[in-house]
Amino acid sequence: MSNKNEMDYSPDSIAASYSQRDKWLKSAPLPVVDPIYNASTYFLPSTAVGEAIIAEKQPGYVYSRIRNPTIDVCAEVIAQLEGAQGGTLLTSSGMAAISLVFLTFLKSGDHLVCQYPVDTHTIKLIEDLMMGNKVEVTWVDNNKMDAFEKAIRANTKMVFVESPCNPSITLQDLESLGKLAQRHPQLITMVDGTFASTYVQQPLKYGVHISMHSCTKYMGGHSDITAGCVSFTNKELYKKAQWYSTFLGPSLSPFDASLLHRSLKTLPVRMERHSINAMKIAKFLEQHSKVKVVHYPGLESHPQHNIAKSQMKMFGGMISFEVDGGKEAGIKLVESVQLISLAVSLGGTGSLIEHPASLTNTESLMDEEARKKCGVADGLVRLSVGLEDADDLIKDLTQALEKL
Template sequence: MYLFKAGDHIIAGNEIYGGTFRLFLKVLVDYGLTFSFVDMSDPANVRVAVTPQTKGIWIETPSNPLLNLVDMSAIASIAKDVGAITIADNTFLSPYLQRPFEFGVDVVVHSTTKYLNGHSDVVGGAVVTRHPAHAERIAYVHNALGLACSPFDAWLVLRGIKTLGPRMEAHQRGAMAVAKFLAGHPKVERVYFPGLPDHPHHELAKRQQKGFGAMLSFDIKGGREAAKQMMLGTKLFQMAESLGGVESLIAYPVTMSHASMTPEARAAAGISEKTIRLSVGIENPDDLVDDLRQALEHA
């Protein structure tokens, strides 16, 4: 965000990670930046939101937690027309499954805590750009603010990257098995996973991604109480807000990852009290399905 200055306007999706939403509206607005949140699954909404002050477009694809996709080429084209920078959060897929630079994006960010490290033992992030001027500015701010991680944490991330490919393949196998199971379960109202053919952005996912990833969400019938009982009943899926590690996690966005959003903002994003998010690990897919099956009996 140090690529911008006071008075600049940034457009972001209305369904982004709650921590990002909090950073934008609770921190960066105090430094003079302004934000608009739109349904970015339709590029026309982005074009309508552009103002003379628009200098950046923040892309999160797939989105957290409902796995909606953004057409990065279309958004990058809009940004180029108005002289804005595009920034893509690629945490959910990692470079193994998606490479935003190939679609015209200017800057890519990752939470290295997640898939790049992959073992839930690091807290870190990475910013990558294809423009020398941006790289110089980012490097200067990085040095001035002392944003470097420890040498050991850096080593852990580099260690994790060595197994990124095999891990992502294992993650995906489990996620597809889980998604298909949930899609056919009578207590599940809806599954949000781009790998299913009925997902509204399935074709875009096939064009833009190398695979469908391992994050998915679903709406459970019975609302908040059913969600609570189901989550308390899991044995393999651990209740935690993080994601991208070798172990499978289950989270409740309303009170966990997206608790910092207002009820109105969550409603606009489609996040409800019946929504549950899963980060599928590398365990045996049959074991994961069996765990969810027995947990749903408690709902």
């Protein structure tokens, strides 16, 4: 698919075929895959041309920390999938994306309203860096949009949420969040949608201002890159973040951008398989005698199942469930699987399992009281369902559960 084509294509076609190769390569034959431009700097025919490029009076490139063709084409694919009229910036990790937004839009004396829980490293970023720099923070219980409204002050600049949330797999009502932004035009609203991917949900279409992802997960999809992205609903927000990124330096490498672009080509088919497998496994776990509760938005038992149906194209591949027997049982389970890998992270082709109380929400990151607030029970297990045969995954979980 050439960038010359102005037809309105579906997300599936954009992900599979979008290219800008004809923009850079002027002679035939053109490659079917966009090339990797690994140059750190670019030849300028004159200082006037360089000055015009820097001033954005004409297209072109000067220095790869600022812009790079390989990174640009990948960012454009994500922008189209997100419906990001402002554009998308790629970063070296999901945390780099969140840090870029916080450092761009929040200053000393500003107020941030943030759901609790969010990812443990996001919590640490807020507590250690943002609060350390005199940004005021109000933590709001997940799923209580009226509480978000009550927390807003005159100096509130941003509302930040995760949906689905790590590791409880709870959701935020994105339509209500968009309406909140309409009622308070001074606010910037931001959603971390990593657990869903941009194919499964698009927060910007509900009026949210900023959508971010750890592309290390579903967007990359193969457990072989570390990357992040942040997409904006308008050019004003995009330009400000782009300016800050030039001297904060969180940019992604061209090689990783190429791998990410490769992965986006299969994102729609991967997410469909992740979702089909996860639904089958969630139903199996829900009926198992040694499983106390299953958190998966595709189950009718999930308290926000109707919200999930309204804002998610499918239900994704992330499940968390609590086993009888507490921490000892949770550890025993994750160390007894054979096909599934014991590992942190998520969203890859292979299924991954972990015990949050021991790994992602361990004592080195938060105390017991904080874990309870995050909904991290001692027996909670997080499962990233991969692309294997679902029946094989169920066999593996069955033999592991039998050992409890």
